[in-house]
Every structure is written in structure tokens, then in C-alpha cells.
Amino acid sequence: MTPTIWLLGLSGSGKTTLGSLLRLYLDGQGFDVEFIDADTFCRSNGLSAATPEDRVRNTDALRDYALSLQAQGKLCVVAAATPYESMRQSNRAMLPMYREVWVRCSLQTLVQRDAKGLYAKAERGDLSTLDSVFDAFDEPRSPHSIIDTDRYSLVECYEQLRDLTLDALAQDREWADTGRRMLPQASGPFMNAAIAL
Numbered sequence: 107m108t109p110t111i112w113l114l115g116l117s118g119s120g121k122t123t124l125g126s127l128l129r130l131y132l133d134g135q136g137f138d139v140e141f142i143d144a145d146t147f148c149r150s151n152g153l154s155a156a157t158p159e160d161r162v163r164n165t166d167a168l169r170d171y172a173l174s175l176q177a178q179g180k181l182c183v184v185a186a187a188t189p190y191e192s193m194r195q196s197n198r199a200m201l202p203m204y205r206e207v208w209v210r211c212s213l214q215t216l217v218q219r220d221a222k223g224l225y226a227k228a229e230r231g232d233l234s235t236l237d238s239v240f241d242a243f244d245e246p247r248s249p250h251s252i253i254d255t256d257r258y259s260l261v262e263c264y265e266q267l268r269d270l271t272l273d274a275l276a277q278d279r280e281w282a283d284t285g286r287r288m289l290p291q292a293s294g295p296f297m298n299a300a301i302a303l
């Protein structure tokens with residue numbers, strides 16, 4: 107079973123940038139990797155993200171999609187705000203080898219960066235939904251990792267993400283090896299009983 111690397115955080119924190127770089131790296135290493143960006147996923151499936159209910163539905167759909175790709179043996183990298191802790195709990199319960207990465211950035215830096223102009227729009231009163239400005243963003247309670255994009259350079263953040271992904275892949279391999287070692291030998295009473303079934 108391959109891991110799913112789930113990048114969550116506020117708009118503009120760096121999920122898409124870091125997720126795209128990770129995808130490029132994994133692709134170059136020969137992994138069968140799929141990058142799912144919530145923004146693109148919602149647009150191409152005609153999903154709006156106007157209400158909290160919409161966002162729960164969108165995250166459910168993203169998780170289902172990641173699960174279906176994982177079942178095909180793909181390594182999924184997901185970038186989605188995932189603002190509520192309940193969404194993350196569902197991820198933990200339903201996605202095998204789920205690795206939650208909080209792409210953390212202060213609101214002050216987000217307002218300075220404002221690559222999409224969303225924070226300026228909110229300030230002008232031209233936008234009425236924005237996590238941590240108008241809408242709730244629950245502080246992640248138990249992420250596997252945190253990447254502080256307002257503290258480290260883009261290259262450093264990318265390296266942190268790459269390394270934690272390689273750790274997750276190593277754990278996956280360890281699990282596979284241990285699992286194989288623990289499999290019954292193709293003889294003996296256990297195997298005979300299994301064959302008889």
C-alpha cells in the first residue's frame with residue numbers, strides 16, 4: 107500500500123507549489139504518482155466551495171478519489187485546505203498510510219504574499235469567504251509533520267517535504283518486508299488449514 111501525502115493549510119500557504127515540486131521529484135524517481143489539487147479538482151468537477159457543507163462534500167470527494175487511485179497502486183499527493191478537524195479525522199480513519207502535512211504560514215505573511223489577491227479582495231469587502239479571515243480553520247491537532255513556509259525558504263520547505271515523503275515510503279517498505287516475513291511458509295499445519303478452506 108502506497109502512502110497518501112495530504113498537504114493542508116490556508117490559502118496561499120504553499121500547498122500547490124510544494125505539492126507540484128514533490129510530484130516532479132517522485133515522477134523523476136519512477137514512482138507512479140498523482141497530484142490532486144483541490145482548486146483544480148473542484149473546478150473540473152463543477153464543485154462550488156461556498157459553504158462549510160460544500161467543503162465537507164468536496165473533501166469527501168477528494169478522499170474518495172485518492173482512495174480509488176491508491177487502490178490502483180498510485181502514490182497520491184493531495185493539496186487541499188482541509189479546514190476542519192473532522193475532515194482530517196475521516197482521512198485518518200479511511201486512508202491507509204495517510205500522512206498529514208500542515209503547510210503552516212502566518213496570516214501576516216499570507217497577506218504580504220497574496221499571490222491570488224484573495225486577502226486584498228477580502229480587505230476591500232469583495233470576498234466574504236476566506237479561511238481564518240471569515241471562516242473557521244481548526245488548528246491541526248495531530249499532523250504527522252509541519253512545514254513552516256514563513257520561516258524557511260521554498261527550497262528548504264521542499265526538501266523537508268521530500269524527506270518526510272521518503273521516510274513514509276521507507277516505512278511502507280519496512281511494513282511490506284515485515285509483513286512478508288510474517289506470512290506463513292507454504293507448508294505446515296497453518297498453510298494446510300488455509301488450503302483446506
Ligand SMILES: Nc1ncnc2c1ncn2[C@@H]1O[C@H](COP(=O)(O)OS(=O)(=O)O)[C@@H](OP(=O)(O)O)[C@H]1O
Nearest residue numbers: 117118144145155161164165186187235236237241
Ligand atoms: N473559505 C475559503 N477559504 C480559502 N479558500 C477558499 C475558500 N473557499 C474557496 N476557496 C478557494 O477554493 C480553493 C479550493 O479550496 P479548498 O482547498 O479548501 O478545497 S475545498 O473546496 O474546500 O475542498 C482554494 O484554493 P487554495 O487557494 O489553493 O487553498 C481557494 O482558492
Ligand SMILES: Nc1ncnc2c1ncn2[C@@H]1O[C@H](COP(=O)(O)OP(=O)(O)O)[C@@H](O)[C@H]1O
Nearest residue numbers: 117118119120121122123221255258259260263
Ligand atoms: N517557503 C515557501 N514555501 C512555499 N511557497 C512559498 C514559500 N515562500 C514563498 N512562497 C510562495 O507562496 C505562494 C504559495 O501559493 P500556492 O502554492 O498557490 O498556495 P496554496 O496552494 O496553499 O494556496 C507561491 O507564490 C510561492 O512561490
